[in-house]
Amino acid sequence: MGKIKTLADLRKMREKLKSETDLRDKSEHPEDMVQIKVAMATCCIASGSRETMNYIVDELEKRNVDAVVTQTGCMGYCYAEPTVEVTVPGKEPIVFGYVDEKKANEIIERYIKNGELVEGIIPMNYRSIEETK
Amino acid sequence: MSGYKIHLLVCGGTGCKASLSTAVVENLNHEIKTQGLDDFAQVVTTGCFGFCEKGPIVKIIPDNTFYVQVKPEDAREIVEEHIVKGRKVERLLYHDPDKETIVSDSKHMNFYKKQVRIALRNCGVIDPENIDEYIARDGYKALGKVLSEKTPEEAIKLIKDSGLRGRGGGGFSTGMKWELAAKNISDEKYVVCNADEGDPGAFMDRSILEGDPHTVVEAMAICGYSIGSNYGLVYIRAEYPLAIERLKTAIKQARDYGLLGNNILGTGFKFDIELRYGAGAFVCGEETALIHSMEGSRGEPTMKPPFPSDSGYLGKPTTVNNVETFANIPVIINKGAAWFSSIGSEKAKGTKVFALAGKINNVGLIEVPMGITLREVIFEIGGGIKNGKKFKAVQTGGPSGGCLTEKHLDTPIDYDNLIAAGSMMGSGGMVVMDEDDCMVDVAKFFLDFTVEESCGKCAPCRIGNKRLHEILEKITKGNGTPEDITRLINLGTVIKDTSLCGLGQSSPNPVLATINNFMDEYTAHIEDKKCPAGVCKALMKYEIVDENCVGCTACARACPVGAITGERKEIHHIDTSLCIKCGACIDRCKFNAVIIK
Numbered sequence: 001m002g003k004i005k006t007l008a009d010l011r012k013m014r015e016k017l018k019s020e021t022d023l024r025d026k027s028e029h030p031e032d033m034v035q036i037k038v039a040m041a042t043c044c045i046a047s048g049s050r051e052t053m054n055y056i057v058d059e060l061e062k063r064n065v066d067a068v069v070t071q072t073g074c075m076g077y078c079y080a081e082p083t084v085e086v087t088v089p090g091k092e093p094i095v096f097g098y099v100d101e102k103k104a105n106e107i108i109e110r111y112i113k114n115g116e117l118v119e120g121i122i123p124m125n126y127r128s129i130e131e132t133k
Numbered sequence: 134m135s136g137y138k139i140h141l142l143v144c145g146g147t148g149c150k151a152s153l154s155t156a157v158v159e160n161l162n163h164e165i166k167t168q169g170l171d172d173f174a175q176v177v178t179t180g181c182f183g184f185c186e187k188g189p190i191v192k193i194i195p196d197n198t199f200y201v202q203v204k205p206e207d208a209r210e211i212v213e214e215h216i217v218k219g220r221k222v223e224r225l226l227y228h229d230p231d232k233e234t235i236v237s238d239s240k241h242m243n244f245y246k247k248q249v250r251i252a253l254r255n256c257g258v259i260d261p262e263n264i265d266e267y268i269a270r271d272g273y274k275a276l277g278k279v280l281s282e283k284t285p286e287e288a289i290k291l292i293k294d295s296g297l298r299g300r301g302g303g304g305f306s307t308g309m310k311w312e313l314a315a316k317n318i319s320d321e322k323y324v325v326c327n328a329d330e331g332d333p334g335a336f337m338d339r340s341i342l343e344g345d346p347h348t349v350v351e352a353m354a355i356c357g358y359s360i361g362s363n364y365g366l367v368y369i370r371a372e373y374p375l376a377i378e379r380l381k382t383a384i385k386q387a388r389d390y391g392l393l394g395n396n397i398l399g400t401g402f403k404f405d406i407e408l409r410y411g412a413g414a415f416v417c418g419e420e421t422a423l424i425h426s427m428e429g430s431r432g433e434p435t436m437k438p439p440f441p442s443d444s445g446y447l448g449k450p451t452t453v454n455n456v457e458t459f460a461n462i463p464v465i466i467n468k469g470a471a472w473f474s475s476i477g478s479e480k481a482k483g484t485k486v487f488a489l490a491g492k493i494n495n496v497g498l499i500e501v502p503m504g505i506t507l508r509e510v511i512f513e514i515g516g517g518i519k520n521g522k523k524f525k526a527v528q529t530g531g532p533s534g535g536c537l538t539e540k541h542l543d544t545p546i547d548y549d550n551l552i553a554a555g556s557m558m559g560s561g562g563m564v565v566m567d568e569d570d571c572m573v574d575v576a577k578f579f580l581d582f583t584v585e586e587s588c589g590k591c592a593p594c595r596i597g598n599k600r601l602h603e604i605l606e607k608i609t610k611g612n613g614t615p616e617d618i619t620r621l622i623n624l625g626t627v628i629k630d631t632s633l634c635g636l637g638q639s640s641p642n643p644v645l646a647t648i649n650n651f652m653d654e655y656t657a658h659i660e661d662k663k664c665p666a667g668v669c670k671a672l673m674k675y676e677i678v679d680e681n682c683v684g685c686t687a688c689a690r691a692c693p694v695g696a697i698t699g700e701r702k703e704i705h706h707i708d709t710s711l712c713i714k715c716g717a718c719i720d721r722c723k724f725n726a727v728i729i730k
Binding site: 003004005006007010011017018021022024025026028039040041042053054057068069070071072073 | 137138139140142194195196197217218219220240258259265266268269270271272273274277278280281389390391392398399
């Protein structure tokens, strides 16, 4: 890496580097942005959840959507893997099943960007401990 | 774009390193490699998270999981469970002692809730040895902004308007200090960073230098531009090897990028920084002594004026600022004076970093807005007193400070309020004491330190403090007389009035403050010959309560000097002339028969 000769160079460099530490800032305020949880247990990974997750992370960045993507354990809907839970700020979390790249694309474009519901929603069949408290 | 979807931030501060965090990093890296996740997860060694009580800390991004007290052998479980399967390792999460619940992320920990991190903004977030990460988080943006958009006068005005005051203890307006140096015309001027942190129990400057060295480098360059200096010096104590190493790396990286050196960012401004090592003398934190030490002379203070802004290093105008003060500068420039002055209290703007130590649950480093109360700091952030004991006092301002007691708990913390309460802000050390601490002994402890650290140049400090210490010694040995209190007060006041520098002018503070707030403890030592907290050994007497003693002989067997006599199944006795008051018998007795009188 050579010298930074001007302020414009510094700015350009910052833009390029920003994405590398962005994640650390975003994770401080997860409730302000779209949160996506990808189930990543053995069963999910076998059904391709890692590819789905990578696709989602890359696409969100390409399309400039502010979101935090985290992995989580098995959600229990193993028949519908890969499963993805999406929480749009101010809305209830929704779980989508059979999320391949095509479905992921649809979720990003239609649900996250425009708020339209798309096919493939799995009804919640349990409550978590946090809610019952 | 970044390839890493998961960042594992591991604390690499001195505290956590001592608890093997380096091995944690190695093992995590190894496990990640084994699992073939090299492109997916990244391990980053960061600076101090502040939660030193529970180190080493590992924080997983993006789900913000906060693992505490991680051992090298836990690395495998973290990678296999959390990274691969996405399940949190519950046993390594933080357990909230109050509610007996498990807290998985730092956001919900009481320790972090009330903190506002400006000076510590990058500590625990970035890799201090990687300038790219600093630049990614707006690093050197402030320097660029100042160099290309502001005149030196404008930059000084901005710092002045922000209301930033020196964080090393004095509390002098930083903008004003810069202005004084800027006004002087000279062929050379110097910017000095005071990293000679000397208060016992204070480690905020070390943590900033270890966790975010570039912020100091950037701020010094900004100061240089503002006052018209091309040369910066960091006076750092040689006992801070990690901070020195990281600062050196930072300076080298900045030079490689052309952010130090000639023609910075094409603006023609020239600035470079060198390190000067201190041998760890407390008095060298005083700016004139510091400058003499850097010049190669004895680290002794001289009378002010002349102030360093007129005649400092090598007789040239010099601005001396503390590490934490510098760490605030880039943020103020980026976010503006109005933003900064909206934080804090009426007379003290911004935040202050405190090092919590002593009998408190969450020992560590915190940054809070000025004007927060002591109660919030100790009981909410600090998690209260260890083992549910009663709070007695908090010592602020190190050996130069005083004690704050229960009646000060709701006083908003800022420079002036602390002075009004008989203490001082100092560099931000807070030593919390509980009912088991003897205040006479505490005063003696701090005086021990100042007697040791007095440079010996002026008589009041060199001789006076020694005498103060002798009187305290006499009291704790049980030989005190009521006149001793008057002597302590008179002598202390004279030392304060007549000493040459800040060290002597403040060294009697712990004594005067404890007399002021805990007169009853002094009286108990002098008149009743008792130490209410049970600390002063000479005043303690071990006794066996006849009714409770069953004659099990456990105490007699434990006694290292054979001071306990008595036959089996008969009441035992302690020969007080032989007893060395070690307490072994108390620990051994199952019937509460041994008591201290």
